[in-house]
Structure formats: C-alpha cells, structure tokens
Amino acid sequence: MINVKFNKIIVVLGFVALSGNQIGAEDLKDIYQLALINDPTFKAAEASFRAGKEYKVQGRAGLMPSLTISGSTSWNEYRLEETLLDEYNSNNYTGTLQQPVFRLDRWFQFRQGKALSESAAAEFAFQQQETMIRVATSYFNVLNAKDSLSAVKAEVEAIGRQRDQAKKRFDVGLASITEVHDTQAAYDLSVVGRISREAQLDSVKEALSAIIGGTLPLLSPLIEDYPTPPPDPIDRTSWVKLGLANNFQLKAAYLNTTAAKNSARASGSAHLPKVDIVGRVTKSTSRQGKFGGFIQNPLYDLESENRQYAIQISMPLFAGGSISSARRQAYAQYDASKEQSLFTERSVIREVRSSHFNVQTQSANVVARRQALTSSKSALEATQVGFEVGNRNVVDLLQAERGLYAAERDYAQSRYDYIISVLRLKLSVGSLNPEDLFSVSSQMK
Secondary structure (H helix, E strand, C coil): CCCCCHHHHHHHHHHHHHCCCCCCCECHHHHHHHHHHHCHHHHHHHHHHHHHHHHHHHHHHCCCCEEEEEEEEEEEEEEECCEEEEEEEEEEEEEEEEEEEECHHHHHHHHHHHHHHHHHHHHHHHHHHHHHHHHHHHHHHHHHHHHHHHHHHHHHHHHHHHHHHHHHHHHCCCCCHHHHHHHHHHHHHHHHHHHHHHHHHHHHHHHHHHHHCCCCCCECCECCCCCCCCCCCCCHHHHHHHHHHHCHHHHHHHHHHHHHHHHHHHHHCCCCCEEEEEEEEEEEEECCCEECCCEECCCCCCEEEEEEEEEEEECCCCCCCHHHHHHHHHHHHHHHHHHHHHHHHHHHHHHHHHHHHHHHHHHHHHHHHHHHHHHHHHHHHHHHHHHHHCCCCHHHHHHHHHHHHHHHHHHHHHHHHHHHHHHHHHHHCCCCCHHHHHHHHCCEC
C-alpha cells in the first residue's frame, strides 16, 4: 500500500520543532509547512488524488447489487363520440433488485479501477516529494541571491574606494589618467552587477512567495560548517536498484499498465454471456369506474401487486463492429502503456545515475570552491602588497578583488547546489520525506 500521508510526519515532528524557532526568522521546515497549506500546485495534486481514489469504488460498484425504484401517475379520460364516459387516476410503482452473477467484464473493470486508484496514490506521493524539491530550490535560490547581492555590494564598495584613491593619486601626480578610467569603468560595471543582483533577488522572492501564498519572511541561512559528504553508499548500482523498487513515478507507470491491461481484458470480455439475478415488484392502483364506460370495474381503487424473479442471460452477437473495435483499441492502448512504462523505467535509471554522479560532483565542488576562496583571499593580499610597492598595477588589484567576491559567490552557491542534488537523488529513488528537510533545517542559524 502506497503511503501518501506525509502530513502526519509533519504534525509529529513539526510541532516540537516549531516551539524552538528563532524569533523573526523562518527556516526551511517552516516554509515547507506554509507551502503545504497555501501552495496551489500541491492543493491541485491533492484534489487529483482524492478524485483518483474513486476509481476503485466505481469499479467495485459494478459487482455489487443495484436497486432501482420508479413510479408514475396518470390522469385518464375515456370518451366516445366526444362524450366523456369516464375519467380516473391510476398509479404505478416498481422496485427492481439486480445482482450480477457472471460479469467478467465488470470484474476486470474493478481491477482496472483498483490499479488506477493506486496509481493516483503513487502520483500524489511523487507530487509531495516534488513539492519538497520546489520549496527547497526556491528557498536556496533566495539565500543564494542574498549572498550574491551582499558580495556584489562589498565589491562595489571596495572598487569605489579604489576609484577614489586613484583620483586622489592622479590629483597629486602619482597615478595616470588610465588608472582613473580603469577604476571608474570597474566601478560602473560593479554597480550594474548590483542592480542585476537586486532584480534577481526580487524575482526569486516572488517565486517563493507564490508558493507560500504570502509575504516572504526573513529566512534562516545555513551554518558555516554544513557537511557536504559524497553519497553513501558510493556504489551507484545499489542506488539504481533502490530507484527501480521505490520510485513513485515508476510505480504509477506500472500501475497504469496494469489498469490498461485490465481495460483490454474487459473489452475482450464484452462478447461473453452476462448472467444476472433479477427481482422485480410492481404495485398499481386505478380509480377506473367502468370498463369501456359501461361495465363496472370490480378492482376499483384496489392495489394490485406483481412479483417477478428471474435469472437473466444476455449475450451481444453483433453491434455493427463497435465491440470488436473497442477491444482492438483497448489492446493498442495497453501496448502503448507498456512502452511508456519501459520508457519511464529507463528514465529512472538514467535519473538515478545522473543524480548520484551530481552529488559526487557537488561534494567535490564545495571542497574546491572553499579552497578557491582561501586562495583568492591570499591572492588579493599579495596583490595589495605588490600594488603598494609598485610591482602590481591597479588593474591587477581590481581583478584580484573581483576574483575574491566571485569566489565568495561561487562557494555559497556550491553549498546550495549540493543540498538540492542530495534531495533530488533521494527523490529519484523514492526515499525523500519531510524528515530530510527537517534535517537541513536543524543546521540553519
């Protein structure tokens, strides 16, 4: 049975965690809980799941007894040569109980409905995981944009100081006009970069606000020493096996194939006999006074009752070719569903392998970016010393400063990319759950 009740985990784990929130800041866990309440995409998926559950009920109904009642009342006039001889009211009530005994097509329709309901559950489970990915991606997009904006602001300030110093040195004859122009150009480009980063921050904030359905609160950043280990286990084959067993999209595809197979079998059973047990009770009354307007009616206003019990057998012989056409169509759709399942299976294998490799790459990338940041700091210090003694020019200094701030941005982004890659790997193998987001939240400031 596919578990789609992630919200229970949230209630149990989130209740305790919310009591310890930092005042004025929301972490990833809090934003995810807001998304579950307000995200229209998630709400639509939930509604689709509720609709999908009804397939099983509808399929089962074809095997259950059916009870129908009908009634009518009539006002009658009997005339002869335009002469009214009698007028009366008559009533009729009928109740029919029917129980299918042999309906192979309905049995396969029931199995089809069961498979479709389970497929809807699998698809909703995937949508829940996809919601976690969307929330986490939008959350870290905001943090990344903030880090980038902070870095570019520091870059603008640092290059602005270099520009001012170049102007002062030019005024006293210690620098050429070229240095002034170079620093001014670098400053202008940095200002453009700041404007671009500000626009990017507004854009990603709006994207996250659309998910949570309100004004974006202050977001908690990651701790400085957030761990970024490679995937465990490192063996990619074991991850592929896990994905083939648990990926919810693949489960939904397999279940859709099962549903298509049963639909084809139901269509193939349409030419078989259908056997039902039928019971019918009919009650009627009539206030007819005279038969033909002359003979007194002895059953005037008396209720008559007629009961029928039958075993009803029917079998279609020819329907213009529509039954055979429907059978061929259903089996063609079954063949298409099998091929779609095969495509999904291969896509899952490719996705798991790619995600596993991406986690390895991002883990190494974080280490490399951290070292690059350290090297950029050392390079800037060396360039500043060289500039002061005359071994380096202002262009070298500007490049070193830009390199430092670019390294800061790259390092910050590498950590966010690593977290998303881990979440996507877990999504591909069907193991992603709210506890993974809570774990990330526990390592935020």
